[in-house]
Amino acid sequence: STTQDSSGKWTRTAFPNNQIPISRFDPAVVKFLSYQPWRAPNQPGFLQAGGPQQNLALGTRNISDRSRFSWKVDQQLSPVHKFFVRVTWNQHRPWTNRGNTQFNWQLLNAGAVPNNRDMVGPAISDTWTITPTLVNEFRASGIRFRMTRLPETQVQGATQKLGIPNTLPDEFPEFPDLPYPVNLGGYAQSVAENLTVSENLTKVVGPSTFKMGWQAIRSRFNNTNQDAPSGIYNFTDTTSFPFQPNTGNAFAGFLLGAVSSAQITQNQASWLPRWWQHALYFQDDYRPTRN
Numbered sequence: 001s002t003t004q005d006s007s008g009k010w011t012r013t014a015f016p017n018n019q020i021p022i023s024r025f026d027p028a029v030v031k032f033l034s035y036q037p038w039r040a041p042n043q044p045g046f047l048q049a050g051g052p053q054q055n056l057a058l059g060t061r062n063i064s065d066r067s068r069f070s071w072k073v074d075q076q077l078s079p080v081h082k083f084f085v086r087v088t089w090n091q092h093r094p095w096t097n098r099g100n101t102q103f104n105w106q107l108l109n110a111g112a113v114p115n116n117r118d119m120v121g122p123a124i125s126d127t128w129t130i131t132p133t134l135v136n137e138f139r140a141s142g143i144r145f146r147m148t149r150l151p152e153t154q155v156q157g158a159t160q161k162l163g164i165p166n167t168l169p170d171e172f173p174e175f176p177d178l179p180y181p182v183n184l185g186g187y188a189q190s191v192a193e194n195l196t197v198s199e200n201l202t203k204v205v206g207p208s209t210f211k212m213g214w215q216a217i218r219s220r221f222n223n224t225n226q227d228a229p230s231g232i233y234n235f236t237d238t239t240s241f242p243f244q245p246n247t248g249n250a251f252a253g254f255l256l257g258a259v260s261s262a263q264i265t266q267n268q269a270s271w272l273p274r275w276w277q278h279a280l281y282f283q284d285d286y287r288p289t290r291n
Contacts, residue, residue: 010242026257037105051179058101065093080129092117133204149188168229191222209285217277
């Protein structure tokens with residue numbers, strides 16, 4: 001408890017032996033701890049005001065699975081007419097526990113959240129030799145990049161399972177100021193597309209090679225950033241001694257369920273820019289001599 005004596009001096013009554021009784025633990029925290037979220041220490045380490053330090057030593061793993069696939073079909077329609085179709089696909093599947101080896105509950109490892117990245121690029125090209133000195137080429141191509149971050153806790157009612165009231169079931173709650181922060185993050189998506197169409201005509205007239213053409217590019221984006229509909233909860237200063245800096249312990253505030261601040265955000269829209277680009281060109285390659 002916090003009291004003020006007749007002289008205006010603030011005092012606080014400490015817990016016996018400076019230990020918080022389990023009976024005073026917040027019910028949501030008790031539920032969270034029942035999942036055994038953190039690993040047991042395997043090193044002696046040392047204790048600071050903010051919590052234990054250097055008491056866990058484990059190896060880390062980092063996987064960066066990258067693959068590329070390409071398919072192409074060429075077709076000669078006639079001696080003067082040919083085309084091809086090509087599709088490429090690049091994919092990236094990362095996984096890591098770097099910076100998260102302290103978690104025994106692997107659900108809390110932000111580096112293990114599926115963060116799939118795919119880039120697909122189809123293309124078609126048609127070349128027609130109209131005459132020995134006149135060639136037309138038409139090409140249409142596109143490229144689509146998509147990144148999707150989808151935690152296993154997405155819309156699984158994590159806050160309801162922990163017993164945190166008046167929150168949405170969308171994400172896992174975040175506790176960023178603990179000695180071992182819980183920052184799983186949430187859903188995010190980024191999609192970028194470029195669609196290109198071009199028409200090119202080449203004409204040879206004596207020593208000159210004239211080239212002209214047109215190109216149109218359609219660009220589209222669809223980005224949804226991470227939000228925090230289930231809450232970001234801070235516990236700093238809730239157990240601090242009044243008007244005395246460098247006192248208190250955020251983890252003690254966490255055990256008591258004493259939230260100093262909370263932030264709840266929810267996306268209402270995604271970022272959807274769209275635009276066109278057009279270009280025309282004309283050039284002349286002139287060769288005074290055949291060599």
